[in-house]
Amino acid sequence: MNKIIAIANQKGGVGKTTTCVNLGIGLVRTGKKVLLIDADAQGNLAACLGIEEPDNLEVTLVNILAKVVNDEPLDVTEGILHHEEGVDFLPANIELAGLETTLVNVMSRETVLRQYVDEIKDRYDYILIDCMPSLGMMTINSLVAAGSV
Template sequence: MTKVIALANQKGGVGKTTTTVNLGIGLVRHGKKVLLVDADAQGNLTDSLGWHEPDNLHKTLATVMGKIITDEPLQKREGILHHAEGIDLLPANIELSAMEVSLVNTMSRETIMRNYLEEVKKDYDYVLIDCMPSLGMVTVNALTAADSVLIPVQAHYLPAKGMSQLLQTISRVKRNTNPDLRIEGVLLTMVDGRTNLSKDISFILRRDFGDKLKVFKTEIPMAVKVAETSAEGKSIYEYDKSGRAAAAYEALTKEVMRNGKQREKHQAGLSR
């Protein structure tokens, strides 16, 4: 059964795209079939995987969502690109900004992305959606299409206010369009273990939200190599496989896989 995870936080620069790439390729390294969906008009995910001029791509997420809206036929795997490290990508570019506007007047506007993914996700074990740093209509589409939400939080600022806004949006989506949506977990990123600030934020996050939702045991360390991977179009496993960041993303991958197994066991128990 395919699992769809949206990576979301309306605060930019928290490591959503880097986490999408390295979690996705981490899952591939464990034998999983994975599709990444770039749901950000800036095309950062697309750029990070080596397509450095996303605006020159002719078929993107905006293309396939447009066809869903107008009931045009979609070819199997239309617009999907394949990366050398074994992962598939549905790219995005500036055209997604126009889609954000178009969705406002579209019937069943929150479910367009879900309708698309229902057709393509059968070929994958995981679909990871890299959301834009806003809580607009494309992000609502991603949350409506997802089974769960993974929330990266940068360990350089107090996350409580931004977290509360995102959790409110998730609650609205649960009420209106996706009652089964769950929190996959909160992931601390860009952690500098040498500073009291990172330690304080880790403590506050676990204190304030740990009883309400899962906070991943894994924390992603601050590392220059992580930032460099985007320019190279590679994952951290290819670029710095023996570094601390690669080890952290491998640990995160295993946590996410354990989450899935525990949930499957729970659901199997309920169905008996």
């Protein structure tokens, strides 16, 4: 059985990303398989894990969610990076802010991230979602995808 946890708070600078990274690495050290998903357009999770220019990444959460929205074929492992500490992560960047605007016009817009998570969850013991500091469409998607917050 796997657990999907959203790390969320409407205030910025309270340690959401730090909690996500440290909890994920701690779980890996206990033998768990962990995926971190960066659902914040600031891309701080990627930066914490050593990606210096998240805006230059070829595949991020934006590309994956765009495929879900457009019903395009999806390789669930596409865009997932592996960190030397043993945790896998799906980075985000500033393009996520544009996708959030696009989601407003999408049917079942609050379930787009959950559709992706449902496809990949059997590969991991834990999926931790690092949310942005707002109650926007991506945070709502994260809360819908998660089993706990």
